[in-house]
Amino acid sequence: EVSITKFPADERKIIAKAHDKYKKARAGIINTRHGQIHTPAFMPVGTKGTVKAMLPESVQTTGADIILGNTYHLMLQPGAKRVFKLGGLHKFMNWSKPLLTDSGGFQVMSLSKLRKITEEGVIFNSHIDGSKFMLSPESSTEIQYLLGSTITMAFDECTPYPSTYEQAKSSMELTSRWAKRSRKAFYSRDGYGQFGIIQGSIYNDLRLKSALDLIELDFEGYAIGGLAVGEGQELMFKVLDYAPDLLPINKPRYLMGVGKPADIIGAVQRGIDMFDCVIPTRSGRNGQAFTKYGVVNIRNSKYKEDNTPLEEDCLCPACKNYTKAYLHYLVKVKEILGAMLMTWHNLMYFQKLMLRIREYIAQGKDFDFIS
Numbered sequence: 001e002v003s004i005t006k007f008p009a010d011e012r013k014i015i016a017k018a019h020d021k022y023k024k025a026r027a028g029i030i031n032t033r034h035g036q037i038h039t040p041a042f043m044p045v046g047t048k049g050t051v052k053a054m055l056p057e058s059v060q061t062t063g064a065d066i067i068l069g070n071t072y073h074l075m076l077q078p079g080a081k082r083v084f085k086l087g088g089l090h091k092f093m094n095w096s097k098p099l100l101t102d103s104g105g106f107q108v109m110s111l112s113k114l115r116k117i118t119e120e121g122v123i124f125n126s127h128i129d130g131s132k133f134m135l136s137p138e139s140s141t142e143i144q145y146l147l148g149s150t151i152t153m154a155f156d157e158c159t160p161y162p163s164t165y166e167q168a169k170s171s172m173e174l175t176s177r178w179a180k181r182s183r184k185a186f187y188s189r190d191g192y193g194q195f196g197i198i199q200g201s202i203y204n205d206l207r208l209k210s211a212l213d214l215i216e217l218d219f220e221g222y223a224i225g226g227l228a229v230g231e232g233q234e235l236m237f238k239v240l241d242y243a244p245d246l247l248p249i250n251k252p253r254y255l256m257g258v259g260k261p262a263d264i265i266g267a268v269q270r271g272i273d274m275f276d277c278v279i280p281t282r283s284g285r286n287g288q289a290f291t292k293y294g295v296v297n298i299r300n301s302k303y304k305e306d307n308t309p310l311e312e313d314c315l316c317p318a319c320k321n322y323t324k325a326y327l328h329y330l331v332k333v334k335e336i337l338g339a340m341l342m343t344w345h346n347l348m349y350f351q352k353l354m355l356r357i358r359e360y361i362a363q364g365k366d367f368d369f370i371s
């Protein structure tokens with residue numbers, strides 16, 4: 001039986017010895033019921049049970065080991081009980097590898113207009129038809145169980161930025177109480193795991209208290225929440241200079257919502273193992289392609305007769321079989337194939353970045369190649 005296991009200690013030793021400047025960077029494998037996750041890992045976002053514009057088998061060819069689903073969206077439509085009855089989200093969306101679902105709090109705050117935060121949980125009106133719902137540590141954990149998530153996220157409150165010390169303190173304390181209830185509601189099975197999410201905004205004593213509260217609950221992994229919420233890279237790195245070290249060294253660390261390649265590299269150098277971000281998929285659909293030459297805005301008229309691929313050595317379908325001129329045209333006329341090819345390329349780019357980072361760490365080489 002596989003379970004979410006520790007990083008191989010010897011691998012960690014080599015990594016720690018190999019490069020002093022980034023001695024916190026580490027590469028490892030998370031073993032789960034649905035297969036292995038090679039870290040540092042980038043997790044494509046599949047909000048409504050699909051990575052937009054991609055077939056799951058295509059996502060697999062980019063090298064992704066795990067994708068994300070959204071509790072908030074799926075509980076509203078098609079409903080967690082219905083997904084459960086239909087065999088769970090893995091079967092429903094034909095993705096047999098690991099799935100991580102967010103606990104829904106963040107989405108409620110960012111998507112539903114009418115909502116009320118109480119000690120019990122968050123009461124909100126669906127942004128689809130206005131019907132009333134409650135998300136609580138218990139209901140969020142149950143919904144993620146019904147979906148069949150490999151990695152379940154504890155129900156937290158993502159502290160907004162900026163927040164005063166007092167605001168951040170009471171928000172973090174609510175997250176600690178909710179984490180305890182989430183942990184109690186979790187049905188633990190070998191190969192499945194639940195991650196706690198630490199808060200505390202930019203205040204190091206609150207971050208420490210949050211970590212201590214959650215470590216007591218012995219989660220299978222830990223997320224650093226409350227970042228990438230408008231604080232900017234400098235302030236985010238300032239928190240990351242110490243926050244990962246507050247967490248157990250042998251458990252996965254997940255930085256939620258991050259990020260651009262330079263953000264990912266800086267966070268890996270500070271000890272982060274897992275990432276999720278809508279950038280490669282959302283910006284791909286909007287005509288932005290990530291390349292080793294920088295970001296290409298394919299809608300720019302300078303590409304309308306450019307007969308070269310986005311990247312000559314990229315193996316994705318967009319680069320192998322098409323030109324920038326064709327992608328420029330497809331995106332301009334809003335053809336669905338444009339969204340597909342741009343998304344495929346960006347996901348391939350992000351997975352190649354992670355693969356190179358894992359290789360550099362394993363070889364003990366510093367990796368500042370993209371900044």
Ligand SMILES: CNc1nc2c(CC[C@H]3O[C@H](OC)[C@H](OC)[C@@H](OC)[C@@H]3OC)c3nc(N)[nH]c(=O)c3cc2[nH]1
Nearest residue numbers: 045047068069070102103106158225226227228256257
């Ligand atoms: C961007 N900066 C960013 N995103 C934070 C997300 C959401 C991640 C979520 O971000 C999108 O939802 C909106 C994605 O869907 C579009 C979700 O994928 C399913 C993804 O779920 C992990 C956070 N989620 C929780 N539960 N707690 C957090 O403190 C937190 C912080 C974030 N910063």
